[in-house]
Amino acid sequence: AIVGLALGYDENQLYIANVNSHIIQKLNLTTLAVSTFAGSPGLAGTATGTGTDARFYAPFGVVNVPDGSNNDVLYVADTYNQTVRKITSAQVVSNLAGTMGGVGDNDATGSSASFAYPKGIAFDGTSLYTADNYSQLIRNVTTSGVVTTVAGSSFDSGYVDGASNAGIKFR
Numbered sequence: 001a002i003v004g005l006a007l008g009y010d011e012n013q014l015y016i017a018n019v020n021s022h023i024i025q026k027l028n029l030t031t032l033a034v035s036t037f038a039g040s041p042g043l044a045g046t047a048t049g050t051g052t053d054a055r056f057y058a059p060f061g062v063v064n065v066p067d068g069s070n071n072d073v074l075y076v077a078d079t080y081n082q083t084v085r086k087i088t089s090a091q092v093v094s095n096l097a098g099t100m101g102g103v104g105d106n107d108a109t110g111s112s113a114s115f116a117y118p119k120g121i122a123f124d125g126t127s128l129y130t131a132d133n134y135s136q137l138i139r140n141v142t143t144s145g146v147v148t149t150v151a152g153s154s155f156d157s158g159y160v161d162g163a164s165n166a167g168i169k170f171r
Contacts, residue, residue, distance in 0.1 A: 004059070004121070006074060009066040015074055017062040022055065024062060024076060024087065038074075038087050046081055046100050054093035057081045061121035063128065065143065075128055075141075077118040084118060084130060084141050097145040105135040105154045106147075113147035115139070116155070136170045 004017030008026075015037065016025040023039035038054050045055025061077035071089035075096065078085045083098030097113045099106075104114030116134035123129075128141040129150065137152035151168050153160075158169035 003119075004062040004077070006062045006064040008064060008072045009070050013072065015062050015064060015072070017059045017076065019058045019060055019079070022057060022059065024056070024059060024074065038091055038093050044080070048093050048095060050093070051091040054087075054091075056085070059085075060119040061130070063121045063123045065123050065128070075121055075123070075143075077121040077130055079117050079119055079133070082115045082117065084115070084121065084128065084145075096143075097141050097147050103134065105132070105137060105149070107139075107149055108147060110145045113145070115147075138170075 001020040003019045006015040012029050014027040021041045022044045023041055024037045026037040027034050039056045040052045044057040047055040056078050057080035059076045060079045063075050065073050067073050074087040076085045084096045086094050086096045099114045102114050103116045106114040115132050118130040119133045120131035130139045132139050135154050136157045138150045140148045140150050151165050153169050157171040160167055160169040162168045
């Protein structure tokens with residue numbers, strides 16, 4: 001179940017969010033070799049750590065935000081852990097934002113923030129954005145872990161367009 005892809009800075013690596021295996025894989029686009037970048041195949045969990053010592057629980061989205069030295073830095077929507085996680089080029093996995101396992105819609109910093117099954121993740125050059133699936137929200141997440149709601153009506157689904165988040169609804 002490949003659900004998220006992110007291109008590496010050098011455009012020779014493709015990072016893959018493999019939701020059912022609970023891992024992030026790396027595909028070398030030159031050799032076509034695939035390897036586990038972070039997580040351990042088939043082992044869901046919450047552990048931070050390096051490479052296969054870390055654990056994810058259904059990572060859906062992945063985006064690459066290279067650091068100032070052009071090293072790949074990945075951000076992952078770790079869906080069932082209710083978090084956004086960071087993976088450095090040295091494969092160190094840490095929790096950026098969200099309450100591990102706690103479902104909610106709290107705008108805050110780090111583990112004081114909460115998500116409701118974040119799935120998609122994107123980067124605009126400054127901030128990350130997540131599609132917070134169950135809460136029906138689009139959330140902004142800074143690379144320092146500050147979470148704010150951008151659009152949507154919390155836990156109120158529907159199809160309503162609008163401006164300045166006045167009554168906007170997603171389903």
